Structures are given as C-alpha cells and as structure tokens.
Amino acid sequence: MKGDKFFDETREQSLVKATIVEKYFGAWSQIITGAQKRYHQHAQKIGYVDLFAGPGRYKDGAISTPLRVLNTALQNEQLHDRLITIFNDKDENHVRTLSEAISDLEQIKLLKHAPQIWNEEVGDNIALQFEKMSVIPVLAFIDPWGYKGLSLRLVNAFLKDWGCDCLFFFNYARINAGLSNSKVRRHMEALFESHTQALIDRVTGLPPEEREALIVEGIANALKTYGHRYVLPFCFKNESGKRTTHHLIFVTKHFKGYEVMKEIMAKESSTDHQGVASFQYMPAAALSQGLLFELNRPLNSLKDLLLLDFSGQSLTMIDIYRQHSIDKPFLNKHYKTVLKEMEEEGLIKTSGRKSKRGFADNILCVFP
Known part of the structure; x- marks a missing residue:
C-alpha cells in the first residue's frame, strides 16, 4: 500500500511537516494554558487530535508526529494534567505499533489522561462526533495520504469552538487530477462544496502555475465561507523542485495563532528573498494568483x-x-x-x- 511506503523512511518533507506541527503545538499549548489560568471559567484541559496517525515510527526508527507531540507535552509540567490526546488510524497494524511506541515512551505515565487510540475510517461519522460536542481547545492534525476523508465539514467541526486550530495535508497533485475526474467528484465537492464547479471552470486549460494558484485560493476561500478565518498554506515541491506535491494548510480563527504559525513556517522555509521567507518554494507568475502571489512578495x-x-x-x-x-x-x-x-x-x-x-x-x- 502507498500509505505504508510513506513510513519507509523519514523523508525531508515529512520531517519539515512534523517539525511545523510539533513547534506549533508547543507554542499553541502555552498560549491556551496561559489564557486558562487567567480565566478560570474555561475548562482547564486542552486536546490534540491526529486522525491519520500512522504507526508512530518510520521504518528507520525515527519518531513521527504523534510521538513528537507527546514528547513535547511530557517536557511541559503544565500539560501533564491538562492534555487529552486522540490518535486515529484505520490500519490495525498502525494502531498496534503506535500503541506499543507510546507505551515505550519514558515517563508517559506522567500524563493524567492516557492517549486514546481509535481504529476508524475518517469520514462523516467522525465529523458528526465532533460537530455534536462542545470541545475543549483542540489542535487537530488531518494528514491523509490522498484526499479521502478530508472535507470542509471535518475541518469546521474542529474549528467551531474557542481555542481550536487545524492543520491539514492538502495533496495538491492528487486533487489537481481529481478536479478533472468525474468519478471522484464527490470527494472534490467535500473539499470545495458549492465552489467546485466554478473552480473547475476557472482552472480548465490554464498553465500549471496559474492552475495551482487558483486551486489553493479556492480551498482558502471555501474555508473562509465558514467564518472569519486566517488561512496559511506551506508548499512542498518534489525532489526536482519543479512540481508541487502538496501543501500543509493551517486554519485558525485568531490572529495570534496566525502570527505564531507564520513565524514557524518562515523559519522552516528553504529559501528567502530580502529576508522574507518563501513559504511555498515557488515564484509567482501573475498578479491574478491571489494568495500565492501575495505570499511571494519581496x-x-x-x-x-x-x-x-x-x-x-x-x-x-x-x-x-x-x-x-x-x-x-x-x-x-x-x-x-x-x-x-x-x-x-x-x-x-x-x-x-x-x-x-x-x-x-x-x-x-x-x-x-
């Protein structure tokens, strides 16, 4: 399976992605716990949810995102009694190896709430669960191999309550192809909802750079229709540096979260111009490129x-x-x-x- 091959080695892109999530979790958790201490009416708990958690370790032994987040929490005494974690994966082997990897962490019992490990397929059922509950402040990470299970409904379910932010894997290469494939139309509509057909019409026949810019702009605009949201994409290229493979997209309702993540993504960018980070590794081709053009300004x-x-x-x-x-x-x-x-x-x-x-x-x- 392609999903299994993903964990064969710690590719540079995977390390960058995991580092961004780990760093943001550390900063976000400090901000939220600080606010909770000032306002005692808020629940004194925070959460981290990873819906495509994987086996916990790559085959070379390096730890992946779930263990990096837990290690960050174990180093912060303020989180020992507060943190509630949910790790999900539909692969039973991944669930088993992740459970073992978590159990092997030194001092894991310092956490008052043992990590919950789910074995479910991600879809409307999970979105419905989180829609129905009023959740504590949660950082959600949605990292599917392709696009199945990812939807605006799911992202919104995590963002609806106070202190909640979301990071998700936007598989541009697969989604770009999916927009031209009627057989996966329902998956595209889960991502772009009522904007789907208009987006397909706009990108048809465009050169690659403009097509990518409009598709990323499309997902950002679709997210913002749910409310006042700050959206920040981080682009990953293939090994040749000529083609975009995916974006890591961050969504928050609060400027402070946007500011913190922008600082983190800027430091993880591979290039900069005049001291301004690239965020996407790509030159802007035209003024009409909206969000991606703006993020490439010198x-x-x-x-x-x-x-x-x-x-x-x-x-x-x-x-x-x-x-x-x-x-x-x-x-x-x-x-x-x-x-x-x-x-x-x-x-x-x-x-x-x-x-x-x-x-x-x-x-x-x-x-x-």
Missing part, C-alpha cells in the same frame, strides 16, 4: 503597498501590522524596519514615544 514592495493601502489614514504600527500582514509573507519585524525607513525618508509622519530598541508598537503613523 520586501522592497512593502513601502509602496503601505502607501497605497493606508493612503490618508493614521494608524499605530501594531494596527498596521495586524491589518496588513494577512495573506502576506511579512512578519512583525519587517513592518518595524520598513516603517522606520519610511519615517527617515519622509514618506510618513509619526508621533508617539520613541524607543532605542526600534519602532515601537504604539507609534502613530500618518500616511499622506
């Missing part, structure tokens, strides 16, 4: 963007950053650097308390 475009987008307005640095950085590759430090340069060049006027450390969050920027 830093030297930021001054012109700010002058255009905030013409005649007065905002603080932190408000500019929070409003403007969505769907763009720029981080907080980039806005501080560029706004300081714009002030020195006379492109904007500023007022507020200055700091020797840099451009402070509360400095008011007045745009012509």
